[in-house]
Amino acid sequence: MRRSSDPDVIARYAADESNTFFAENVEAIFFPQSEADLAEILREATASGTPVTVSGGGTGLTGARVATEGGLVVTMELMRHAEPREGFEQVSSVHDGLDYTVMLDAASGHAWCPPAITLDAVEALLAPHLLFPPAPTERSAMIGGAVAENASGARSFMHGPTRAWIEALEIVLPTGDTLHVARGDVLADGRTLRFASREGTPYEVQAPGYAMPATRKNAAGLYAADGMDLIDLFVGSEGILGVITAVLVRLTPRPTLFSDTAFFASEEEAIACADTLREAAANGLPLVSLEFYDPGALRFMADHPQVRPEHQAAIFTELDAGDPAIVERFAEIIIGCDPMDDWFADSDREREAQRDFRHALPENVNTFLRQHGTDKLCTDYAVPAGQFPTMMQAYHDACDAFLQVTGRPEASAVLFGHIGDYHLHIDFLPANAAEEDASMEQYAILAQHAIELGGTITAEHGVGKKTLPVGGRRIPYLEVMYGREGLLEIARAKVGLDPHRVLNRGNMMPASLLDEIR
């Protein structure tokens, strides 16, 4: 198996897209190509107590793939080919210069994917008839990373997060044992999960006792529910319980998409329109995405030919428009919302233009930050439906307070995102270190609000190694939501599978807390 201790190679895995966490004292990078390779690495690491950190596409925003505890890094990048499976057809293609293979059962709409296939490559391989619906914005993420983070995106409004589409997983446990688990194979007795590895080792894991937030999306901590499925313990586990080597995903027929961006004279009108559309979706309108832009976001895209200075907010939607009657019904609803302008995309070219419009916002934000040499701070909170107006007020208060510091109405903060799921992002735009501190203060206040409202501090990005300033000290991000006892429960579940605490140390909780568990 290939391994490298070349400092230049090690440096390639030293960070992720957060650019906040950096690896230290990494001995070597391993490049496994099979389940057996991984089992060997993990068996030896467990025997010697050497930390191992798993790297996917490196697009994470929380330092989750960053080996802050040193030891070994295992990059999944060579595992791009699914093993042959009975009843499945081999489908291969080259994407961005790399070859990939999935095993497809088109009739039943299922595919076995290798962990290192990127979301973009999956989409290209399944075209033109089938689709893996979770659509996180960053398409170079790998499917193993998407499962580990329970990633989601704009289309989760219709389709839910990654979790909903995972039917089976193959995993190498930290001990080097292997586990092949399909949905329905192992259900918890209360919160106790009992199962055996393929080698016959019995395991008993107690899922945490906390209540999950009543939000449509959540990526905070281990999944926990009475009677839960073992597979759900691993989805969203940020790689702390095992390494995913194969994923069976469920697929849908690819819809004929139609998209629309409606521009409004006020934020209130845009939010009212989102409410109307959400209700229509609940009553059968096949709305795939429902997204929002606030005045700050539109100001940041003021150069775009569709944006006028009078526009104060916008709603972006995607519709499964297979039936013309659906488009008609949708058009009636939008007209009823009385937007100032409506940009209807009924051709591929126009749809592409709307996609570019959506991507222009993060690009403009990144350009601003690059120019000022500052870091983006992006919230990822979601709240239950009934609490959204209160959270919206908290967002406004935070943006106003930050504006007092920056004094830059044209570039201070942008509020946008998945209004359909009551999950908006604020990107604060600090231009110097003092403004970075001020944005972190607002970020922490908003996290407390989200929790008090029964929401989540992370709907899709996960927790990784993030911390939050609370009462003059930095505490583990997840502790804000589940308390220290919640973290200890996660740690106990982990130790049930990882007795020597070697895998992905530092994710979800500090490694020091993990070492407290007896």
Ligand SMILES: Cc1cc2nc3c(=O)[nH]c(=O)nc-3n(C[C@H](O)[C@H](O)[C@H](O)COP(=O)(O)OP(=O)(O)OC[C@H]3O[C@@H](n4cnc5c(N)ncnc54)[C@H](O)[C@@H]3O)c2cc1C
């Ligand atoms: C511009 C941008 C936009 C983004 N938009 C979204 C979005 O819309 N929605 C969203 O959910 N996220 C988004 N993200 C975050 C990121 O893309 C996701 O978290 C993604 O799922 C990470 O996948 P990755 O392969 O890059 O994983 P990495 O960053 O490499 O790793 C993430 C975690 O997964 C673990 N992991 C990776 N592979 C495996 C495996 N095979 N087995 C076990 N554990 C593994 C790692 O150890 C780590 O803990 C965005 C990021 C960027 C930069």
